[in-house]
Amino acid sequence: MDSLPDDSGLIAVVGGGPAGAVAAATLARQGRRVLLLDGGPRPGAFAGGESLPPLAPALRHELRLGQVLAEGPHLPCYGNAAAWGSATLHHHSFIRSPYGAGWHLDRPTFDAALRAQAYAAGAMPATGQLRALRAAPAGGWCLTLPAAELQADWVLDCSGRSRVVSRLLGQPYHYADQLVAHYLRYRLPDGQADAERLTLVESSPWGWGHSAGLPGGERIVTLFTDAGQPMTRQVNTLAGFVAAVQELPHLAQLLAGRGYVPLGVPRATDARSGCLAQPAGERWLAAGDAAMAFDPLGAQGILAAVSSGHQAALALGQALVGDDKAIGQYAQRVQQQFARLQAQAREHYGQERRWAEEPFWRARKAPVKAFS
Numbered sequence: 001m002d003s004l005p006d007d008s009g010l011i012a013v014v015g016g017g018p019a020g021a022v023a024a025a026t027l028a029r030q031g032r033r034v035l036l037l038d039g040g041p042r043p044g045a046f047a048g049g050e051s052l053p054p055l056a057p058a059l060r061h062e063l064r065l066g067q068v069l070a071e072g073p074h075l076p077c078y079g080n081a082a083a084w085g086s087a088t089l090h091h092h093s094f095i096r097s098p099y100g101a102g103w104h105l106d107r108p109t110f111d112a113a114l115r116a117q118a119y120a121a122g123a124m125p126a127t128g129q130l131r132a133l134r135a136a137p138a139g140g141w142c143l144t145l146p147a148a149e150l151q152a153d154w155v156l157d158c159s160g161r162s163r164v165v166s167r168l169l170g171q172p173y174h175y176a177d178q179l180v181a182h183y184l185r186y187r188l189p190d191g192q193a194d195a196e197r198l199t200l201v202e203s204s205p206w207g208w209g210h211s212a213g214l215p216g217g218e219r220i221v222t223l224f225t226d227a228g229q230p231m232t233r234q235v236n237t238l239a240g241f242v243a244a245v246q247e248l249p250h251l252a253q254l255l256a257g258r259g260y261v262p263l264g265v266p267r268a269t270d271a272r273s274g275c276l277a278q279p280a281g282e283r284w285l286a287a288g289d290a291a292m293a294f295d296p297l298g299a300q301g302i303l304a305a306v307s308s309g310h311q312a313a314l315a316l317g318q319a320l321v322g323d324d325k326a327i328g329q330y331a332q333r334v335q336q337q338f339a340r341l342q343a344q345a346r347e348h349y350g351q352e353r354r355w356a357e358e359p360f361w362r363a364r365k366a367p368v369k370a371f372s
């Protein structure tokens, strides 16, 4: 097994998604020695259909997202259309937003552009899945990759929902719900492109559906249900998924009216909200979904991942120059943000009262209970 050369003072960032790429870039800009380790695409990971809301120019600048968003094949998102709390479709246009439109992201391009910024700032690239982690005799960590061992002084867990570092460290994580997403791509016949640039959200007795246009002309439909419910088993098959879409009249009309046809079969992905009991500890920090994963209803995950990757890197930079409170303050901010966005999601779910006694909606009215 090889050892990567000269690893003194190294910070290993595990995960090259938005949180990891931004954390590595921020640390590299501070002159730190950083390695950005990414495991590459994972089968089963959610791919596509994610939106970013309109962003204030100052925030875009601080997080260095301006160029990344301007140069990609991302589509503008002009607002949301939602049938939520009533059968009527209400439009929430971003036209009045002082920050302009949002984006329907091409995720592989977005993530690759963020990683490219990290490499340009001086972060070292590495590919491979982190398999094991143990405390190094001289302090810091020894990381085992498939074909190499690596010593690092600090490790940042930015591995998304797999939260590999905190799992390997045995850190407790609390889930707030049992949400599962099933998604299926659709295309128009003859490769036509759809000019619709709104995100559609529609609730139903068993959960809710979401649809957005994808860069490249396809459309994604995602159905959100709770694990263990009959509808969750139904939407696992193509026929069951298509039948469930028929129960969402606006979504069904959008697909049928334009002549969309499904591509392939539905796939399932974990969509639970959850948070690490402790997002930082002795020589490690977690950021992005690895620290806290949000309900996709709020479409806040990517921005929160980018922002927490940046904040984690700043806190670590301060700790390395002797600020012994910086990491504790970062951990506290993560927990406060999770509590705030959870409360927002609850409020949003509370606006739908038509099926209050159905299991999906009842679970969102009950006091927040931690699932392990």
Ligand SMILES: Cc1cc2nc3c(=O)[nH]c(=O)nc-3n(C[C@H](O)[C@H](O)[C@H](O)COP(=O)(O)OP(=O)(O)OC[C@H]3O[C@@H](n4cnc5c(N)ncnc54)[C@H](O)[C@@H]3O)c2cc1C
Pocket (backbone or CB within 6 Å): 014, 015, 016, 017, 018, 019, 020, 037, 038, 039, 040, 041, 042, 046, 049, 050, 051, 052, 128, 129, 130, 131, 158, 159, 160, 161, 162, 163, 164, 181, 222, 269, 270, 271, 287, 288, 289, 290, 294, 296, 299, 300, 301, 302, 303, 305
């Ligand atoms: C159905 C669904 C819909 C969503 N819709 C939206 C939306 O509209 N808007 C929005 O903002 N957010 C949305 N989100 C949330 C968003 O996808 C996440 O919040 C975001 O991807 C988190 O970024 P991250 O960098 O923390 O993790 P990720 O993007 O998951 O990146 C983690 C990285 O770690 C790597 N990795 C994993 N394990 C290892 C390992 N062992 N070794 C090395 N590398 C590893 C992976 O390869 C990956 O590159 C949605 C989520 C779901 C499930």
